Amino acid sequence: MGESFGLMTEEPRQGGLGPTSTGEWSSTGPYEHPAAGWGAAMTVGKVLLEQRQPVAGTKAMFTMNQPKSGFDCPGCAWPDDKGVTLDICENGIKHVTWEMTHKRVGKEFFAAHSVTELSQWNDFDLEDAGRLVGPMAYDAATDHYVPISWNDAFRTIARHITALDSPDQAAFYTSGRLSNEASFLYQLFARELGTNNLPDCSNMCHEGSGRGLTASLATGKGTADLEDWEACDALFVLG
Template identity: 60%
Template sequence: MAKGKAIRIYSEPAGGWGALKATGEALALQGVAVSGAKTLLRMNQPEGFDCPGCAWPDAKHTSSFEFCENGAKAVAWEATAFRCTPDFFAAHSVSELTAWDDYDLEMAGRLTHPMAYDKATNRYLPIEWDDAFALVAKHLKGLDSPNQADFYASGRASNEAAFLYQIFVREFGSNNFPDCSNMCHEATSVGLPESIGVGKGTVLLDDFEKADAIFIFGQNPGTNSPRMMSDLHSASRRGAKIVSFNPFRERALERFASPQNPVEMATLGFTRMPRGHCG
């Protein structure tokens, strides 16, 4: 089990060398310092893959570094060198694992073999791939209707995996795809049509380049969608007014050093973000 890290006061701006250091540490911790760095160069690139971290749209691909600290950490976890073999589950019961925190479970590594829960031993036991597919098929074929099944989709999955998954489910005869974004967007799909007449946001990425004022209500972009900080950084530097309504004073919305800005990186400088903060 991992030992807790001490939390220290961080007085530097968000982003900058601190973000690069954290990215390097995340890759090294997962044992993929070199291979992980090469993988990051393909993320959010025309011939690469989309970041599994957030849904911020791709820019015009003017940089080889179209990723943020959070996205780099997500890739490090996906590309980890650690492997979770059947021996791991033989040593730990499900009851024991339920007491582990998320970090320790993550650090166990990627599964190497299909596993099935065995009630008698309260453990996951290895099974062969053919048996795993047969077990899934048995339960699906036992339904009176395909619509009796829900096929949960995760935002942590890649676009490529999600594409294949939805083809399989639609071929089966259902479009029941509840996913983790439902928690975020079920409310907006009801509230936005009543307020603005459209069930989703109407802002385009290009709007950030033209807006004279940007209002941020209850959002923590430095934490939840750090790639947004690049556009806010550019907007602030050209004089756009940025106002944040949030009781939480996120560091990125106070001072931000863009890792893609050579001047700020070389001089240890930063850009002040909102011209106003309402908490």
């Protein structure tokens, strides 16, 4: 089934059933050094420079996961640690700097790359291309995304919504990384329409595990923290 959509059908896969990729697993070659320490610090510095965020990115490192005037890392659900000045990891910094990137993809990018071509890109390259600058629509005749005005985008959305027999036939899906303010306005729109069908990637992916963990352990997040690492006699890392 996946093969007809240009998906990988044989192991190993890069990140699951994703776009076909003929390249190596790592774009930088094998890494044979410790996963933490100075190697991780140098990688963080490289990422900050690549995303052109050496100042703002460094400031974000000291506010991420801090209980006062801070914000939760968008990378994972690691519990908040108390009294830790830098409560971060290498991947967390990558997530934050990708959110802060100045890279943009506009009409020139989509004119140069068809949807068929983009479906062959790996996830990293798609993310690294940059952020959208406006609404886009798929043109089946050319196999390209083309820019449309906000008015046309809203008219298209309205046409599909008003054609429904019931508001509950619509699913207002959002990213778990959407801001609280945008999420608030979005849910107001859905409820004004007459439905509370508001799934997002967080509850669709983690609601089952969160409910199970809450029922058994009284918390829906991970239970390990840095204090456990300091007190344990042995640490096993699998995978």
